[in-house]
Amino acid sequence: MRIAMVSEHASPLAAIGGVDAGGQNVHVAALATALAARGHTITVYTRRDDAELPRRVPMGRGVEVVHIDAGPPHRVPKDELLPWMDDFGDDLAVAWEADPPHVVHAHFWMSGLAALRAVDALGAARPPVVQSFHALGHVKRRHQGADDTSPAERRELEPFVGRNVDRVIATCSDEAFELHQIGVQTSRISFTPCGVDTDLFCPDGPSASHGDRFRVMALGRLVPRKGVESVIDAMAVLRERGIDDVELEIVGGSLPEGEMDADPDVRRLQEHVARRGVGESVRFRGQVPHDDLPALLRAADVVACTPWYEPFGIVPLEAMSTGTPVIASAVGGLLDTVVHEVTGLRVTSRDAEALADAILALRAEPGWARTMGRNGRARVERLYTWSRVAADTERIYRQAYAERPIPLHSLHTGTAVAR
Numbered sequence: 001m002r003i004a005m006v007s008e009h010a011s012p013l014a015a016i017g018g019v020d021a022g023g024q025n026v027h028v029a030a031l032a033t034a035l036a037a038r039g040h041t042i043t044v045y046t047r048r049d050d051a052e053l054p055r056r057v058p059m060g061r062g063v064e065v066v067h068i069d070a071g072p073p074h075r076v077p078k079d080e081l082l083p084w085m086d087d088f089g090d091d092l093a094v095a096w097e098a099d100p101p102h103v104v105h106a107h108f109w110m111s112g113l114a115a116l117r118a119v120d121a122l123g124a125a126r127p128p129v130v131q132s133f134h135a136l137g138h139v140k141r142r143h144q145g146a147d148d149t150s151p152a153e154r155r156e157l158e159p160f161v162g163r164n165v166d167r168v169i170a171t172c173s174d175e176a177f178e179l180h181q182i183g184v185q186t187s188r189i190s191f192t193p194c195g196v197d198t199d200l201f202c203p204d205g206p207s208a209s210h211g212d213r214f215r216v217m218a219l220g221r222l223v224p225r226k227g228v229e230s231v232i233d234a235m236a237v238l239r240e241r242g243i244d245d246v247e248l249e250i251v252g253g254s255l256p257e258g259e260m261d262a263d264p265d266v267r268r269l270q271e272h273v274a275r276r277g278v279g280e281s282v283r284f285r286g287q288v289p290h291d292d293l294p295a296l297l298r299a300a301d302v303v304a305c306t307p308w309y310e311p312f313g314i315v316p317l318e319a320m321s322t323g324t325p326v327i328a329s330a331v332g333g334l335l336d337t338v339v340h341e342v343t344g345l346r347v348t349s350r351d352a353e354a355l356a357d358a359i360l361a362l363r364a365e366p367g368w369a370r371t372m373g374r375n376g377r378a379r380v381e382r383l384y385t386w387s388r389v390a391a392d393t394e395r396i397y398r399q400a401y402a403e404r405p406i407p408l409h410s411l412h413t414g415t416a417v418a419r
């Protein structure tokens with residue numbers, strides 16, 4: 001199949017870890033690569049956020065990235081991109097006019113808007129649109145309230161996308177429920193999770209240095225909703241309990257270690273560390289290239305993923321894939337991926353006492369922790385490899401293609417419609 005992926009703000013070529021560059025970038029890159037390995041041709045359309053970027057960039061066999069001119073050619077926060085989605089859609093329509101793709105896969109609600117605008121301009125040649133939301137506005141609003149920077153139009157437009165695309169992919173049971181809440185018919189929801197690169201994130205390989213202390217690691221974007229403050233609070237709880245052989249390593253942010261003092265999220269967390277008086281046991285590593293993460297994960301005794309909410313969460317899978325147990329808040333996708341007392345421990349989000357208890361439970365029983373790490377690896381090998389996710393996604397594309405509406409005028413004139 002010729003597959004067009006639309007990912008307006010999240011380029012598969014971007015450095016990962018900053019404010020708007022996380023799981024979606026990883027997902028688009030890995031899924032495109034895994035689909036190409038199955039013989040498909042993938043073009044990823046993303047916004048040009050740097051004037052120097054060429055229009056077309058090959059990304060490996062069978063995958064090409066095309067930069068679309070929509071808005072200023074520099075980084076713009078994703079929540080400010082809506083005004084340029086019509087331009088994005090119009091450019092897509094021009095790109096697809098001569099040779100439409102078999103299927104369009106839109107990532108994030110704004111890509112869905114641009115994709116719908118483009119396919120509607122194609123008339124009889126309209127390919128089906130499959131939508132992955134990655135995050136849902138009403139869930140974000142529920143947790144972030146006034147701090148949610150999404151444009152007000154998202155309230156109307158996101159459900160509009162959900163109702164008008166041909167299929168919606170839910171990555172976990174919680175997301176399927178939330179999609180239903182915004183009016184997406186259950187019969188149009190398909191299910192496939194995100195995946196993890198099990199070759200890169202494997203238990204064997206070099207490991208970062210490790211001293212005598214029990215190491216907790218928090219990895220990912222450092223925006224408030226990721227709940228890293230709770231892990232810092234848990235360190236303070238441990239200190240209050242007289243425990244001083246636990247350390248916390250915080251990995252992520254928009255800048256590498258040498259420059260990270262200029263990162264507002266790092267500064268926010270550093271201030272929190274200072275307020276809680278745990279500076280001696282917390283280390284910040286800044287943004288780390290994706291390929292360097294496995295060595296850090298192997299050196300961690302546990303990875304703490306404690307978001308307030310989480311549409312899916314690839315980091316827990318990366319930890320499990322390297323054989324590291326996970327402490328996860330019991331929210332969103334983590335309810336599906338992390339199995340309590342089997343691959344890790346689940347805690348209530350924003351509960352530092354419970355988190356401290358979970359850290360101590362793993363520290364007290366290294367054998368149990370190792371078993372959970374092995375179980376995590378077995379679970380990702382069974383359910384979350386990108387090759388499996390790509391095979392599921394291909395099935396969804398084929399279903400959407402088979403079910404695509406046949407324009408009425410082609411029935412009237414008897415025009416053959418390729419199936």
Ligand code: UDP
Nearest residue numbers: 016017022023220252287288290313314315
């Ligand atoms: N990541 C990275 N380097 C960093 C911080 C994060 O490569 O310094 C990657 C991380 O390994 C994961 C992704 O960013 O693949 C975060 O994805 P997740 O789904 O956990 O969260 P999101 O950012 O989408 O909310």
